[in-house]
Amino acid sequence: AVNLQTSVAGVALSSYLMNASGPKCTTAEELNIIGHSQAAAIVTKSCTFEARQGNPEPRYRDLPLGSIQSMGLPNLGYQAYLDMVPSLKAMGKPVVISISGFSIAENRTMVTAFQQSDADLLEVNFSCPNIPGKPQIAYDFEQTEAALSQLCQLGDKPIGIKLAPYFDMSHFESMAAIIKRYPVKFITCVNSIGNTLVIDPETESPVIKPKGGYGGLCGDYIKPIGLANVRAFRQLLGDDMGIIGVGGIKTGSDAFEYLLAGADAVQIATCFEKEGPSCFQRIEQELSDFMAKKGYQQLSDAKGKLKAL
Numbered sequence: 001a002v003n004l005q006t007s008v009a010g011v012a013l014s015s016y017l018m019n020a021s022g023p024k025c026t027t028a029e030e031l032n033i034i035g036h037s038q039a040a041a042i043v044t045k046s047c048t049f050e051a052r053q054g055n056p057e058p059r060y061r062d063l064p065l066g067s068i069q070s071m072g073l074p075n076l077g078y079q080a081y082l083d084m085v086p087s088l089k090a091m092g093k094p095v096v097i098s099i100s101g102f103s104i105a106e107n108r109t110m111v112t113a114f115q116q117s118d119a120d121l122l123e124v125n126f127s128c129p130n131i132p133g134k135p136q137i138a139y140d141f142e143q144t145e146a147a148l149s150q151l152c153q154l155g156d157k158p159i160g161i162k163l164a165p166y167f168d169m170s171h172f173e174s175m176a177a178i179i180k181r182y183p184v185k186f187i188t189c190v191n192s193i194g195n196t197l198v199i200d201p202e203t204e205s206p207v208i209k210p211k212g213g214y215g216g217l218c219g220d221y222i223k224p225i226g227l228a229n230v231r232a233f234r235q236l237l238g239d240d241m242g243i244i245g246v247g248g249i250k251t252g253s254d255a256f257e258y259l260l261a262g263a264d265a266v267q268i269a270t271c272f273e274k275e276g277p278s279c280f281q282r283i284e285q286e287l288s289d290f291m292a293k294k295g296y297q298q299l300s301d302a303k304g305k306l307k308a309l
């Protein structure tokens with residue numbers, strides 16, 4: 001079999017796949033299921049300073065090729081996840097805490113708290129598109145810079161940022177230049193494509209309620225965007241930056257495409273939401289078979305090796 005072991009920001013992972021912050025990772029029960037699955041790490045739902053109910057329903061809709069959702073960061077509040085860390089760690093795999101404060105001060109408080117916990121990686125979410133009135137930090141370069149200047153030196157646990165998808169080469173370059181100025185140890189590309197609109201022509205209305213129907217687009221639709229973002233940031237940030245790919249992975253060959261683009265590891269969201277925890281073992285097996293057929297023995301044989309046409 002192919003060796004799928006990898007690491008992100010110096011944290012060893014038994015395999016290339018983990019869950020993405022978002023679906024089915026809010027409660028202790030859900031995180032327990034992930035901990036006992038084949039997923040290589042446990043990634044928590046982005047936590048906020050206070051517990052949140054999230055946006056009004058309907059706020060999630062399955063689509064033929066993915067989903068649209070505007071959950072609005074429903075979560076138990078950061079303290080609940082801080083309290084959970086020991087029991088999550090007891091399941092024997094790295095714990096990745098996703099943090100989504102509504103201000104630099106909130107992020108600073110939460111990052112500081114988790115720096116003193118037994119968590120392994122801190123993934124600061126700069127890209128939730130679903131909080132009414134809150135623009136995505138990742139699309140505001142000055143805000144991103146201000147946040148990184150406050151959040152990267154609060155302890156020795158690796159800090160990473162969850163980025164929105166970018167669609168312009170100049171934005172890749174601007175973000176890479178900012179990231180290089182701070183000790184960001186990994187980036188996770190990409191969050192959903194924000195503020196998309198799915199209309200039901202029968203009801204003549206949007207399919208989700210929050211923000212007049214505007215929500216994050218997920219799944220197959222966004223794989224080409226996730227691949228482009230992973231590839232661009234790998235080329236701009238070099239081999240030492242941890243890069244986690246996410247967006248539309250549901251088969252071993254999807255995961256392999258992210259490897260070619262340069263991902264050190266990948267996260268699964270929509271496929272996990274639809275299929276459940278068996279997806280991790282299935283996709284891992286498919287990736288191993290796919291790579292073995294090509295004669296590869298380990299991830300580094302193909303990582304970042306997308307060929308020019």
Ligand SMILES: O=C1NC(=O)NC(C(=O)O)N1
Nearest residue numbers: 071072073128130192216
């Ligand atoms: O960062 C997020 N991205 C999304 O697409 N949705 C969730 C959410 O709305 O909670 N958060």
